[in-house]
Amino acid sequence: MSESESESEGAELSRRLAGVSLAAPASPLEDDDLLREILLRLPPQPSSLPRASAVCKGWRGLVTDPKFARSFSAHHRKPPLLGFFEIRAAGLVFTPVMDSPDRIPPERFDLGRCSGIKVNDAYSCRHGRVIFIDWQRFELLVCAPITGELSRVAIPPEVERGSLNVAVLCAAGDQGHVHGGCHSSPFKIVSLCLGRKDSQLLARVYSSQTGIWGDLISAAAPSRLFSDLTPETLVCNSLYWLSTGVDVVKFDLDDYSLTVIKGPPVTYDHGRQIIKAEDGDVGFNIFLYPECHMWRRDINCDHGVHTWVLWKTIQMHTILGLPQVDEKRTNFLLGYCEDTNVIFMYVRPNVYMLQLNSMQSKRLNANLESVGHYRPFTSFYTPDTTIAGGSNGAEISHNT
Template sequence: MSEEGGEIAHRHGSSPAAPASLPDGDDLLREILLRLLPEPSSLPRASAVCKRSRRLVTDPKFLQRFRTRHGKKPPLLSVFRCLDNFVFIPILDPPDRISPECFSLHSANQVLRCRHGRVLVKCRLRKEAVVCEPISGEQRCVTISPEFNMGFFNGTVVCAAGDLGHVHGGCHSSPFKVVLVCMCREDNRALACVYSSETGIWGNVISTAAPCELWDMGAPATLVGNALYWLYMSNGMLEFDLDEQSLSVITGPPITDDFRRRQIIQVEDGDVGLVTLSYPSFQMWERKVNCHGVATWFVRKTVGIHNILGLPSQLEEWERGMESILGYTEDTDAIFIHVDSNVYMA
């Protein structure tokens, strides 16, 4: 009896091991989603599975973790050609390929800028700009502010989301801003105006303190920090500060290269820079501003493009002077150049 009682007491005195805590359902699914391939179609396809997946993959914190985990820059989705008509040319293979049928703009005259998953195009005949989202196929028409000369204006689109941890590129439902610049006919001063998708109206027109020769065709804006930069025909740049809502003229580096061989970029330090093409090399300039507000340009580095792209060290006589910089993508930090009737990405 005592032994049996002791045995019973022993059993009752021992606490059974607590069961291991199971991970939260969201946490488990989140870890699975983080391991998807970093391809454009991965998260959209996952979001179509159920509401729960859609909620997780659209969360800014998850998008930040996904981008950090894979450490991969977003791919180039397409290119645009505007000769006799406006053509959207996809680059990627299925299932990441965007169908040309979902992006059709017959009245478009010019692509002004692609940024943060959106495309801004000019429709001169309809006196409006159109903000397009190639992935979703959505388009939003913005009537141009009457102060602007429809024959000579440039512009760009930027994401307006300011929440902490926001990841550009996955922000198709976020608010945006359209910034247009043009020349004032009376005194040749540059003008700027900002449209907000949240309010649906244009802000006040802002002008530079001094005249400048703003270039329209082939000179899209470059976003550096929270400021936009445009090249203009003489040796300088137009700067629009998105925070201060100010427009100013900046003197460029002491160069004499053809305008078609220059491109504003963002350098590694986050400063504004300028790349000049002097075949067979690129020269990269950087602008530094000291504590007294004095700006200085200096050559950061020189790179031989024939070593990178496998191009000849010298061009044929008839090819010389025809090379040019066609554009620059901020997300992938790539420059497109035209050499020998071909386009290269460096």
């Protein structure tokens, strides 16, 4: 081939290549599988997924997919603490604990709008649900604040008016299920009350899947009277309530057994709370400002018996943000979040939130003269399940 022919052929090839549109490599954000992995790693704060869903139709399709919601929960494992429910003169009020843009508007979780009645107290708050009582209709009301769904359940016949402790929890048994987005999952209720002669504790378990209460379970009552509205704590797969004294009532959710165990060798009867110890076992917190005493229930390997061991003592006034000791200060515990290991405490006139693992504190309210029980609420907050105000949720009646 002559040199002129070679140049002519090269020029022709150049003209052909100039007319070819070379496709640019796809952006990582256009690869659904890769994008899904990126979005899964967004922080589990309320604003994360709603903001992502607002980017474009494709992103919204990904984050509103129920499979993505399950994967998001499984990746983060523990839901964030959104706030707490507290009884006030106007009824039960939700107070958010996060700052903007993750702060949930209090009216979004208005249980009064959800139930149609004035809610006077929350008896239990766990796995995205809150349970309270309608004494006029003698019913338990189970509400999922995020979706607004409300279930009514008849109170067991052995319960006398005004005397009842109840706990609500998710009943999903799927392998890999992570609590925190359980709004559509089945639930259980554990009721606990004193028998009519105050010598026995009586318990039952309700299943939303069957719509009925199970058999009556009984145990000898604690040496001192069992108090109502004592907040229960879920540790491993057992529920724990405090009696008026230092005895602890344990309900095992595996074999449905009810037992009373002795608490730590202390006499202080206020500012007590069952907590999770660092090793996952049950712990006992005693708050007497300026000190906080934490006990852990250990097993004696030589004798095979459980004993309470003083685990740690914390000088509260040394924690950043808490005031110095003052003998005139009123102080007591307000509530405990088992998911995040956070306690709420009142040191007059302020309310503090303290994370027991990191010992980081945050002041929530100032100059309060009175406060009520706090029921912490944790949940993943995904755009496919949230509704405004909780007033459009479905109501389900279980009166068997």
